Each structure stands twice: as structure tokens, then as C-alpha cells.
Amino acid sequence: MQLSERDERMLAGDHGPAAKLAMSILVRMADVYGADSLMDVSQAHIDSTIYLGDATLEFAERLASLGARVVVPTSLNVSGVDECGWTKWAVPADWAAKAARQMLAYEKMGAVPTWTCAPYQTAMRPSFGQQIAWGESNAIAFANSVIGARTERYPDLLDICCAITGRVPAIGLHLTENRAGEYLIRLSGVSDALQRDDQFFAVLGHLVGKLAEDRIPVVEGVTARPHEDHLKAFAAAAASSGRVALFHIVGITPEAPTRDAAFQSRAPVRVVDVTTEDLRAARAELTTAEGRDLDMVILGSPHFSLEEFRRLAPLVEGRRAHRRVRFLVTSSRFMKEQADAAGALGPVLAFGADVTLDTCILASPMLPPDIRTLMTNSAKYAYYAPSLLNTRVTFGSLADCVASAVEGRVVRDEASEALWRE
């Protein structure tokens, strides 16, 4: 492998012990990836912020104690604790203290404390064609697919090495020729009305994640015009049920103005037709609860955006969540401020909702054990919560989540249900 002079100096320790450590890990990984050389990135997003236990903390503090500094603008993913709000929840004090230490370690490295899994909805959103090193599966898929920025699917612990060195292996999704579609997934007889249902893109993402295996999927036949948060839901779902780091939707995403462009004029390796029946089955998989019991409505994986607060506000305006049901929105400090300034936060709080920042229910042990049944509009929450939290989940639209919270048990809009039955 060909290293630049600067790479060699870093590896030799001329840029300090932290850069030496980061470069030594990066060089070994470049070999795993089969890279001939390293290349520059101009931004990073660090998923290693998630506190799991002593190892994640020791890794962060080792780097920080060696004087690590990021050399490109770097945003930070969720942490293991809502730094200012954790005492309202079941988070053990020892966990909170260690998670906060891990946060501090990454802040010391000069990263921007964004504390969000939706960095693409902050001021640090990258641009089309920008070379970046991002961790966090949903953010990787969104940045590549919806923005057209370029990142490989980076794991925790490597993302920070890229940020400290400003370098990545010159491989994979950084290179144009590796961004071509491989599997063609065609919507077959899926009505426009169903496509405009609020749950549609999350369900489609869940299904595409499974169908895509380890390939780049191209979805054809989308007639609806999804808003950004629908594409965010698609990306998060596909990166949970599968390993999707880049997808194309013909006529929607920037590298897919046409099917031919999405495939870079190559032929699909495989063609799969998706019917309404397939989508109905995929949607059913996301609901693991039986019956209509409801302990909590949970929104915001990935973190709730300003636009999502704006859509939620009129739904909850003048209403009140049932006294037995907790209603929680997970978001970032930045987005909460934006929502407040836009007048969209007040109605949500008046409804009886809590807003948790910096983290989420999957990354922080915050839920008390009496919360057994959840309802969400997030396919990512629906996918992971049963395994991670031992809870049962009902998946539904944003409006159904609100209606159910008011009612105190799961209710569904009949007109939307009819679309899924057709």
C-alpha cells in the first residue's frame, strides 16, 4: 500500500501518540479493505460516542489522554445519557457518570457536541459529492443516498481514527464506480395512495434492507414524493433490517435521475418485484405487540427534526395524552431549540410529552421496567426495541401514535388500514 509522506510521518509518531495510534489502526484496516492508498476526507461523524461499558470508555479516554485532536470538522452521535435530563428516568448513576466521561473525552478531541444520530439535519450537513467519514448506520445511508455525499459504512472506533488523521482507505463508496446500483427492486401494482401513507417509506425501507443483502439496491416505481423525513425513515429502516449504506430511488435520490444512471449503465445483478402483499407482510413484522395495551409512545429514531415537530404540533394541539401513557420524543438540543423558536415545542409539552436529548431509549438504560408495550412510527425503534429492551412494539403512523396516546390504548385510522389491506 502506498502511504503519503504525511501518512508515514503520522505512523512514525511525528504528529503525536494519538495520531500514531489512529494511523496504525487505519493502516491495518486499509489492508482489510484491500486499499492501495488512503485519501482525504473533509468531515467526520463519530458513532463511537455511544457508551456501552468499560471498553468504549477506555478507548475514548486512551485517545483523549494521548492528546487526540480531530483535524476535520467532526460531529458527534448520540451518547449513552441525556446529560441534563437523565435523573427523571431509570438511568443508574454509575452509568450516567461513565457515559458523561465518554462524552467529555470526545469533546476534548475538538469535535462539535451535536449529540445526534441525525447530523444531516444540523448545520454540519455535508454536500453532494463531499468525501466524509461517517459512522452511525442511518446517517451513513442518508448521507450517501439522499445527499450524495460519499462515505464508506464506517464502524465505531474507526470513525474517530479517520477524524484524527483526516484520512480514509480509498475504497468502496468513496469511489464513483462502486456506487452503481446492483439489485433492482420494482414496486409492482403498489398504489399511489398507499405510497402516500405516512408509514409507507419506513415499511419499504425495512423490506428493502432485507432484500438487498450486501448489495446496493435501486428502487423503481415510486410515484409519491417523499419528504426528507420519510427518506430518513427509509434509510434508518434499511440500515437496521439490513446492511444498506447506499440506496437509490429512481426519480428521487440525486444519483438516480433515471434507472440507467442509478446502475451506471450496467445491468442489475438481480431483479425483485415487490407487491402490496410483500409490504403488508413487512409492516406486520414491525409490530411485535399483541392486543391494544400501551405504556408508552416513543418518537424520534433517528432524532426528531424541526419538520417532524411541526407535523406533530397540530396533531396534539388542544389534546392531552392519557394519564397511563407516557409520550416521549427523542431529539437533539439544537432541534429542540429550533422547535421551540418555531412555536412547535409548546403544544407538544402541553400535550404531556417529554423530550429526551443527546441519546435515545436504545442507547441509554432509561426506561423503567414497568414499560412493556411501546408504540412508534420509527421502524428502527420497532426493529431494535424488542431485542434490546425486552418490550413489545406496535408500529403505526404519527397520527395513530397520537390518537393512541390520547385513547390510552392502540387505535388505528381506518382509512389508512384499508390502504394496507387492498
Add this chain to the structure above:
Amino acid sequence: MARVIAGRAIVSGAAEGDALVSGEPLSFWGGFDFQTGTIIDRHHPLVGVRASGLVLAVPFSKGSSTTTAVLLEAVRAGTAPAAIVTTGPDSFFALASIVAETMYGRSFPVVALDATDFASLRTGDRLRIERDGTIYSSGEEHPG
């Protein structure tokens, strides 16, 4: 050790253990409890099975970027698989082993097999992995 399988060492190392095999990819975050070494992904066929000390064979990692960090925790806690076998070089699994070696002086081999050899593995086969990626298997020749 009847059968010899030519694997590619993605992270070199020697290990021996019983095979735990699935054709379904796995996310360790949300899929593996590093405190017990048990697979917990309710969508995965191996849910409920303890993978500690076994040679885990899954085609590739899926889902969360935090898979690597969970595996690092597992190495530190002594609950990691003895080795991981995949169908292609999997950067998530490889990185966990490389960082574990850097941090704790302990690593596990990661070996890539071609699809036919991977499909010939069976849960319960005794596997011995050599540093060059060669796998000696007690298992019979299975049609891929």
C-alpha cells in the same frame, strides 16, 4: 480433523472451537449481549444461543455501526466468539479484533470463505483455524 477448507485470513490468528452457523447476517448491537455472550436479536435464527468461545459463522455484519464496539466489550469481558467466519472481508468484525489487540493484547481470528465453503459449514462441526486462514473441520463434506 477430516476436511481442509482454504480460508482467507482477514485478521490472522489461531483458534479452535465448535461451529455456530447461520446464513443470516447479524448486528452485534441489538443482537448480542456482551455480558452473557448470548445472541439476542429476535429476528435472527440463532436468538437465545450463547456464542462465547464458539466459531461464529455468519455471512456478514448488518445493521448498527456499534457492532464493533459491542464486540470489543465482549473481548474485554471474555464473552466473545473464539473466531468469526464470513463470506467476505467484513470490516466491522475485523476492526473489533484489531482494536482488541491494541487495547487488551487479545484478538480473535476473522476468516473469509467463498460462498460454497461457507455453505458447507454446519453447527457443531469442530473447527481448527490456522494463522494463514486454513480451517480444519471435523465435519463431513456437505453439499453446498
